[in-house]
Amino acid sequence: MKKVLVTGASGFIGYKTLNFLINKGYEAHALTTRDINIFDNSIVKWYKINLLNNDETEKMVQVIKPNYILHFAWYAVPGKYSSAKENLDWVQSSIQLLKSFKKYGGERFIFAGTCFQYDLGYGLMDENVTPSIPNSLYGICKNSFENMARKYCCKNGMSFVSGRIFYLYGERENKNRIIPYVINSLLNGKIANCSHGNQIRDFMHVDDVANAFVEILDSSIDGVINIGSGQAISIKEILFKVGEKLNKKELINLGAIKTSSNEPKMIVANNDRLKNETNWSQCYSLERGIEKTIDWWKEMRIENGI
Incomplete structure (x- = not known):
């Protein structure tokens, strides 16, 4: 059974991916900063960890040895995340996560990117047309990690996908x-x-967003892909x-x-790429x-x- 490590697993999107993963037969390992006793540990394996601590991160990856990672963890406090200095910390910690993933046999890294990586003046965002010219620290940091991770994965025989999330809503927001x-x-x-x-x-229900990430994981797609309703x-x-x-x-x-x-x-x-190159469909x-x-x-x- 293939092992998937989900960061930010108690968060808005990450939590929703867990059932989709289990239903597809994956072994789900969920990381959170919260008390793991509040979660059901019988199906999903929960771990309390601070990903900003590099030593903790490496030890956790060494223990789990995941085949795949769904990386949702990032600083996302409403009204603050766009210009928060914490974005810089998350670039660094994400790099450490990726390096540990490679060190212990990782195969496929799926990153939660953002529509704010694009030049927003274009209106309609196309992966193959719209340039990545972010104008917020949040977008810049997400884009920086995406670029580094793509090169690193390519060089080291791993596949990498950045699912650029647009607007979403739903339970637990x-x-x-x-x-x-x-x-x-x-x-x-x-x-x-x-x-x-x-x-x-462009708004999409969180279940459809979570399902999109799992269908991307299940596909052979790589590179940048938009996660939106279109x-x-x-x-x-x-x-x-x-x-x-x-x-x-x-x-x-x-x-x-x-x-x-x-x-x-x-x-x-x-969202043509999402619809045509994976088995995802909007529910x-x-x-x-x-x-x-x-x-x-x-x-x-x-x-x-x-």
Whole structure:
């Protein structure tokens, strides 16, 4: 049985990949900084580790000796990650992870890249057309590691893929992100202050994103591949869907928050490569995905006695 090491396994995307991996017959090894006693250790093998500690990282890889890595761990605090100095730390720790992976027989390294590696002025992002000219520290650091990792893997007989993630939503998302913020505001009967909402984006449910990474792992594809729906939609359209489903559309206050003058008008993926070169297919329509997300937040409120 092939062993897959998942970093950031208790995170938004990483956690969702675990069931997909198990269902495909992989042996899943999950890394987290959280208390592993809160997780079911009977099917997935959990390990508490600080990947920023190089010695811990090497010892863990030596013990597990994974065939494959899905690398999701990175600094991702909403409102801070774009310019955070921690991005530099994660480049260094990711390099150490890759070197340890090679040292102990690793075969295939799948990296969670980002649409923010592209020149966002293009609007529609195509792996073969759109240049990688990131303008945030987050994008620059992700791009730097991607470039180094591709060369390193090529030189050392390993395969490498960077799945550039676009926008996503779903259960377990950080409550400070736009969709959970609006859902919870409306459930509490409070005004949800938002920007004008005219930004065109590419949103996909987290289950579809996680499944995409596992299908990529299962394929022979390498290089850069976009992880997106390929469907353009405005932020306000999504928020209005939330409002309509909760019958509280009037609580969505557009234009209350100013946006940057240089904010991209459109960020959408060309996902032809994902659709045509892997066995992935999208499961969740936006309608169904929003419903599932709302239901999850309602369940959380009941569990927490709200």
